[in-house]
Amino acid sequence: MQKREPVIFQIGWNACINCGACVAVCPQGAGFISAFDTIAVNRPCDIACMMCEDICPVTTISHQHLSELNGKKEVIEWLQAQHTK
């Protein structure tokens, strides 16, 4: 599979129905789950398969490419620090 650019996911909590489908389909498994049975939002996802966005019944998951964070080094470092916590 082609290597894709890492992304950061956002969840629109207003529409999220807590159905857990995004977690169920996530191939990243245990390392990528938030406490609320959604995919984690604040860590870079390296594989960017987007299956979580596809499965969402209410399309409330979106993403930004890491590069779109405008090379804001401190943002990326903060995210990675969250990741390794």
Place this chain on the structure above:
Amino acid sequence: MHKTHIPVFDIVVIGSGPAGATTARIAAQKGLKVLLVDKRQELGAPIQCSGAVSRHALEELGITPSEEFIHEDIYGFSIYNQQGDKTEIDYQRIKPDEYGKGEGKKPLGYVVDRRRFDRYLMAQAERAGTEVWLKTEGLGYQPLEDGTCEVHLRRFNQEITVKSKVLVGADGLQSQVGKWAGLRTHIKLSELASCLQFIVDKVETDGLLEIVTGHQWAPGGYAWVFPKGHGYAEIGLGVIRTMTDQNAQWYLDQFIQKSFFKERFKDCRILEIQGGGVPLAHPLKKQYADNLILVGDAARHVNPITGGGIHTALSGGRIAGTFLSSFLKNGKKPTAKNLKGYQDQWLEELGNKMWKLYDEKTNIFRTKDIARQDEQLYNTMSSYFSPDSEYKKI
């Protein structure tokens, strides 16, 4: 906590849904020391399920149908094709002496309230002697030299380690327990239906589970209208996202506003919104590891044609609880090799049929011609629910 105070159990079950609570209850009834944990504060919630279950499934497990958890009695099915033609399978007509509302007659099944139902099943497990801890999440497990394992838990923020002979992962489709053991739990996007349902007021129902097939309404899945008690209904559907660019919400809006039911639905008022991922997949090929087995959704014990998972969870729990009690009483070491017996038993009783259903489902959706595919799904659904179906019991 000091090592000397480590609580010791025969089995620890993670996840108190129908599969976990049933495994725990059966094992406790047969004399095992059982711990059942769940991370939630309220079982069954958030609801990710339509709640349909056959009476047979409950009876088989010794569960007395009770107003505590039943929304409505069910007497049969109506299967619709895309255009709205239907096959009605009303057991009140097919077997009027057995099924119906009158004295001495019984319903065919029920729509249950998953919050109440899951709590009821947990209460039964507890009454059978299971220790139950809510607000307790599983963090990991570690097989030990002595043949048992340590299970790491967090309960109301406190980290606790317990010892157990076997850990049962009943933690649902998003199973973490299976992942701890390196089991291949990942599901393909093409085999996970994206589902959405509304509990609604002002939609009439008649004691039947209504199933609407057709690519136009629910590509890769189907739509449903189920009675929900108190005059309410449940309108929902599941779609396979690799077969369409639109999401489940879009399809549900179409179904309500544009289908042959639009007149019937025109005054509907939404009372509750629920959703979930429903696997239309084969069971996990490996449901065991050292000191560990999986049951229910975690092992993908879900009917791949209907997406129904309560009956299969209850039966899987019965098989797991029964197997583990005789297994441990015989003093067998819970190695992966020995625990394979659980899966073999499960395959023999249930799993082989589920594999066969999976093949049928795969054949239907492999058909490129959509009209032909629709026809096959309609025919399969119609025969699946008929009285002479070979799959009646799953």
